[in-house]
Structures are given as structure tokens and as C-alpha cells.
Amino acid sequence: MIWPLRKRARQDTQTGIVLDPHHGGSAAVVHRQGSRLRLRHCAVCLPPDDGNWRPELAALLADHSAPVNAVVPEEAYQLLLVERPDVPAEELAGAVRWRIRELINTPVEESVVDVFDVPAQARGSRNMVYAVAAQSQAVGQVAEQVRDSDLPLQSIDIAELCMRNIATELEQDRFGVAFLLVRGSQGFLTITRDRKLYVIRQMEIPGGDAGIGDEAVSAIALELQRSLDYFESHYDQRPIRDVVLAPSTEGIALSAALGREMAVNVTLLDLNELLETPRELSPEEQSRCLLAVGAALRGPDVLEQAA
Numbered sequence: 077m078i079w080p081l082r083k084r085a086r087q088d089t090q091t092g093i094v095l096d097p098h099h100g101g102s103a104a105v106v107h108r109q110g111s112r113l114r115l116r117h118c119a120v121c122l123p124p125d126d127g128n129w130r131p132e133l134a135a136l137l138a139d140h141s142a143p144v145n146a147v148v149p150e151e152a153y154q155l156l157l158v159e160r161p162d163v164p165a166e167e168l169a170g171a172v173r174w175r176i177r178e179l180i181n182t183p184v185e186e187s188v189v190d191v192f193d194v195p196a197q198a199r200g201s202r203n204m205v206y207a208v209a210a211q212s213q214a215v216g217q218v219a220e221q222v223r224d225s226d227l228p229l230q231s232i233d234i235a236e237l238c239m240r241n242i243a244t245e246l247e248q249d250r251f252g253v254a255f256l257l258v259r260g261s262q263g264f265l266t267i268t269r270d271r272k273l274y275v276i277r278q279m280e281i282p283g284g285d286a287g288i289g290d291e292a293v294s295a296i297a298l299e300l301q302r303s304l305d306y307f308e309s310h311y312d313q314r315p316i317r318d319v320v321l322a323p324s325t326e327g328i329a330l331s332a333a334l335g336r337e338m339a340v341n342v343t344l345l346d347l348n349e350l351l352e353t354p355r356e357l358s359p360e361e362q363s364r365c366l367l368a369v370g371a372a373l374r375g376p377d378v379l380e381q382a383a
Contacts, residue, residue, distance in 0.1 A: 089116070089142040090230070092238070092371025093133070095218060096149050097123050099259070102365045103136040106351065106372035113245065113373070114352040116140070120364045133225040143230040145371040146222050150235055150262070152214035154180050155276060160193070160203040172207045180209045188215050192237075195272055198312040206276060208234055231374065236264060236276045238370025239322070244271045245350060245373060248318040254304060255345075256296070257322040257366065258288070258330065263296060267307050267316060274311055277303050288330050296330075297337040304340070320345050323362035 089107045105117040119136045156179060161171035173189040180187060187209045194204055215232055222229045235257075243255040243266050252269035258281065267275035279299045281292050304316050319342045321331050327344045335342040347353065347362045347369065357365070 087143050087230075090372045090374060091137065091140060091142045091144045091227070092147070092368035092373070093136070093144055093222065093227075094147045094368045094371070095123075095129050095133075095221060096147075097127070098149075098151075099123075100364065101129060101132050101136060102368040103133075103140075104365050104368035104372045105137075105140045105142055106369060108373075108375075112352065113350065115347070115354065115369070117354075118357065118361065118365045118369070120361065129221045130225050133221065133227065137227070141227060144222055144227045145231045145233055145374045146218050146229060147233055147235060147238060147367050147371050148210055148214055148218055153208055153210035153234060154182075155234070155236065155278065156180075156207045156209070157194075157204055157276075158207050160205045168205070172205065173209075176207050176209060182209065182211050184209070186212050188212050192273075194274055195311060197310050201310060210234075233371055233374065235367055235370075236266060236278075237273075238367045238374075239264060239266045240268060240273045241370045241373040241375070242345075242350070242366070243268045243320070244273075246320060246345075248320060252307075252313070252316040252318070254300060254316055254319045254340075255322065256300065256319060258296070258324060258326075263299070265300065265303055267303060269313065269316075274313075275303055275307050288326050288333070293330070293333040293337060297334055300334070301338065317341055318343070322366055323347060323359050325359050325363065327359060 092104045094102045100122050102120045107114045107116055117140050121132045121136055124132055156176055163171045169191050172191050177184040189209050191205045191207050218232055239255055243249055243253055246253055249268050255266045257264040261281050263279040263281050265277040282295050283289055283292050307313060308315050317340055319340050321327050321344050323345055331342050331344045348357055
């Protein structure tokens with residue numbers, strides 16, 4: 077998931093690449109040996125003025141050439157939670173494509189659509205699926221940039237599933253964890269338990285571009301609580317007690333503020349503790365490399381929830 081481009085075998089070493097025209101590029105190479113995760117390489121760059129990422133990719137990856145999982149920019153796709161059509165699995169993507177044609181901003185003829193399941197909801201609730209509708213042109217551009225750099229492209233993914241890959245490696249995931257990424261005026265939230273993805277939320281953060289003030293903290297806390305309540309009621313699950321924030325330069329202050337607002341444990345992720353790193357990564361480096369690390373952590377079990 078979401079768009080596999082070559083036959084998938086288990087890979088112990090993978091590369092994650094993010095080519096974001098607004099936030100810049102990043103690359104991470106992660107080696108997995110049992111439960112040990114080793115970050116072999118991590119680099120970031122500014123976006124190119126001419127849109128040609130090939131020189132940047134060469135600099136980002138140096139001599140590393142493990143199978144690549146690339147991430148499509150967030151503005152190039154929409155994510156929707158829709159009722160699961162009553163069709164065989166092999167017909168699901170096509171049926172959902174037809175169902176969401178009036179709900180997406182890009183004409184469906186110019187979109188690539190894929191779906192992934194969520195666990196069954198509480199008794200009496202309808203089965204749902206997440207649908208991803210990405211601009212075909214954007215997906216093609218990402219694939220072309222990577223292939224033109226002579227890199228072995230394996231898949232193209234989305235930010236939320238990269239977050240899921242990280243969340244399921246956290247110690248808190250065993251009993252359930254809400255993982256939150258705040259980026260300017262946008263927030264991205266996943267809720268996982270025991271390596272299963274239950275909830276994805278995107279949120280608008282008032283005043284987020286100017287920093288995390290009281291209004292932003294209150295808005296984040298409210299959306300977090302709503303999402304935790306939804307998880308508990310719709311899936312008939314025990315309450316989530318842990319919220320983990322993605323690394324950022326404002327992470328310590330935001331973690332403390334949310335801890336005062338909410339009756340849950342709020343902690344800040346440190347990639348230096350999750351992974352064996354070749355050097356100490358600063359909060360800014362961790363923030364910029366986060367999605368690339370998540371893409372590099374893409375494992376076979378990611379596909380278990382794919383329809």
C-alpha cells in the first residue's frame with residue numbers, strides 16, 4: 077500500500093524518499109534486523125527552483141541504493157473514509173473509485189485511487205474503508221524523478237501511512253497510541269493498536285504558521301479528544317492512554333501544553349531512541365526526516381490492511 081510498483085519481497089534495508097516542493101526533500105535508509113532498527117543514512121535538502129530533483133536525489137542518497145518507497149506530497153491527494161461497498165476484494169478499488177467521484181477535487185479520470193481497510197467497527201456499525209485519491213500527474217512525477225535517478229522504485233505512499241509505520245514500532249502501540257504530527261497550520265493524526273491502523277485524522281490548526289499558541293493548543297487538544305472518543309466508541313476498544321508527538325523544534329513546549337489540557341500521557345518522540353543512529357539527530361533534523369524514515373520502515377504487514 078498504497079501504489080506498489082514492483083513485486084514485493086521482504087527487504088531488510090529500504091530507502092524512504094520525500095520530494096516536497098514546499099518543505100524540501102529528505103531521504104532515510106533503514107536496516108531492520110529482527111526488532112533492531114538501524115538508521116544507516118539520513119539527509120535533507122531544500123526544494124529545487126526548477127522542480128528537477130535529480131541532482132538533489134544524488135546528493136541525498138550518496139552511494140545508497142536500497143529499494144525506494146517514495147512519498148507523494150500531501151497537497152496531491154485526498155483521503156476519505158467511506159462505507160465499504162459490498163463487492164469482492166478484487167473489485168473494491170473500482171467500486172470505491174465510482175463512489176467518490178463527486179467527493180474529490182480532481183476529476184476521477186485524472187486520479188489514481190486505492191483503498192485500505194480498517195478493523196471491523198462495533199456491532200451494528202457499517203464497515204468502512206479509507207480511500208486515497210491522488211492526482212495521476214503528481215504520482216507520475218514522483219515515479220519519474222526517482223526512476224530518472226536510476227533508483228529502484230518499489231512503491232509510492234502517503235504521509236499518514238508513513239506515520240503508521242513509525243507508530244507501530246513504538247512501545248506504546250501494544251496497548252494503543254495516538255501519534256500526532258504538527259506541521260505549521262496542519263496536523264496529521266493516526267491511532268494504532270497492536271500494529272493495526274484504526275483512525276486517521278487531518279486537522280487545521282488556527283495560527284499554526286505563527287507558532288503554537290494557546291488557541292492552537294486548545295484546537296489540537298479538542299480534535300485529539302474527539303478522535304480518541306471516536307476510536308473508543310466506534311471500535312468498542314479500551315481507551316487510549318498515550319499520545320506521542322512527532323519530533324519538532326516546538327515539540328517540548330507542545331507536549332507540556334497538551335499534557336496540561338488532556339488526561340492522557342503525552343510524550344515527544346526521539347528518533348535517536350527509536351533507531352540506532354550514526355550520529356545524534358537534532359529535533360529539526362528529526363522533523364524533516366520523519367516521513368522518509370516512516371517510508372523506509374514500510375513492512376510486509378503494512379499490506380495486511382490493504383484491500
